[in-house]
Amino acid sequence: MAELVDGHGRRVTYVRISVTDRCNLRCVYCMAEDQKFRPLPHLMTREEIARSARLLRSFGIEKIRLTGGEPTTRPDLPGIVSDLSAIGFPGGLALSTNGVLFPRMARELLAAGLTRVNISLDSAEAEHFRKMARRDHFQPVRDAIDLALALPFEAVKLNAVVIRSFNDDQVRPLAAMTYDKNLHVRFIEFMPFGDNEWNESDWVGWEEIRGRLEADGYVLSSVQKSAVAGPADEFRVVSGRGEHRGTIGFITPVSDRFCDSCNRMRLTQDGFLKGCLFGHSDVDLLRPMRLGATDEELSTLIRHAAEVKEQRHPMFVGMDRARLPLHGRNMSEVGG
Ligand code: SAM
Ligand code: SF4
Numbered sequence: 001m002a003e004l005v006d007g008h009g010r011r012v013t014y015v016r017i018s019v020t021d022r023c024n025l026r027c028v029y030c031m032a033e034d035q036k037f038r039p040l041p042h043l044m045t046r047e048e049i050a051r052s053a054r055l056l057r058s059f060g061i062e063k064i065r066l067t068g069g070e071p072t073t074r075p076d077l078p079g080i081v082s083d084l085s086a087i088g089f090p091g092g093l094a095l096s097t098n099g100v101l102f103p104r105m106a107r108e109l110l111a112a113g114l115t116r117v118n119i120s121l122d123s124a125e126a127e128h129f130r131k132m133a134r135r136d137h138f139q140p141v142r143d144a145i146d147l148a149l150a151l152p153f154e155a156v157k158l159n160a161v162v163i164r165s166f167n168d169d170q171v172r173p174l175a176a177m178t179y180d181k182n183l184h185v186r187f188i189e190f191m192p193f194g195d196n197e198w199n200e201s202d203w204v205g206w207e208e209i210r211g212r213l214e215a216d217g218y219v220l221s222s223v224q225k226s227a228v229a230g231p232a233d234e235f236r237v238v239s240g241r242g243e244h245r246g247t248i249g250f251i252t253p254v255s256d257r258f259c260d261s262c263n264r265m266r267l268t269q270d271g272f273l274k275g276c277l278f279g280h281s282d283v284d285l286l287r288p289m290r291l292g293a294t295d296e297e298l299s300t301l302i303r304h305a306a307e308v309k310e311q312r313h314p315m316f317v318g319m320d321r322a323r324l325p326l327h328g329r330n331m332s333e334v335g336g
Pocket of ligand 1: 023029030067068069070071096097098118119120159160161188189190191192193196331332335336
């Protein structure tokens, strides 16, 4: 099997495929209340996703994450998972979801071959949730977490973006959820994106979050990462209550750039292979596919997309947002 190595010598083993830019929430850090979506014919079909995934697998891609937008808004999501499962990805098939519709298809997704679930929850309280997501769907998301934990998925993770004076008081209650649940809670540094209202003063770095937990008596010890792991640094936890069942993690794109060990690429819902969340060198696979490109021609495009993958993203502590070379897409349009 061929390998996909980028122009900086890093092997790509993990691809996040966005299946839609649509969403049933409007998280303040991700999209505008009046977000415009792409016309449906611009999205990859189930067959186009499967064909792309098959080609990616022929380059040794080991792990796929399905994301969006909100992937569960696509009724054919279980079919997509079953196609990918038939191709066979040894590092597993993961899903990022806001959880709202997840309970309706959780069993079908599990039966289709989904192995891991990440659910976004930025707040442990309904009122806070409504402020962040601009929708009143807190309880369905809590139910989704309980259901995901009750089903035999390999791992259930919870993702929380932390914004100062908005939900940073939720760090403690979210971290506490790891005590009696086999739940892996990861705090994500807020990133400037598209037209979101990012300000450095709103940003909370991972060291501050860790410091707050340690001040509460949490002792964190590092967990070894697997070769196909995502960007989070994960820690086992002991607190005054004893050892926690779950872990705590930090995703630190701004304060501690993890680009040197980046193993990821993204396929957007409209079929662009993207080297970097913030990259400008996207390679269109969908248009050539629709114009009749052969597998060999598409493979050449995949190799090219890896060759032009950016070395690092442009964010750093102290950056001036106005000077960042951001592209116009929101996180939901790239596939977070
Ligand atoms: N809708 C699904 C969800 O919310 O999990 C999947 C797509 S969402 C774009 C994927 C992840 O990106 C979520 O965990 C979300 O919190 C994160 N995200 C979105 N905008 C972000 C931003 N500006 N900074 C940091 N993380 C962000
Ligand atoms: Fe939707 Fe996920 Fe973006 Fe929230 S973070 S608006 S749930 S795509």
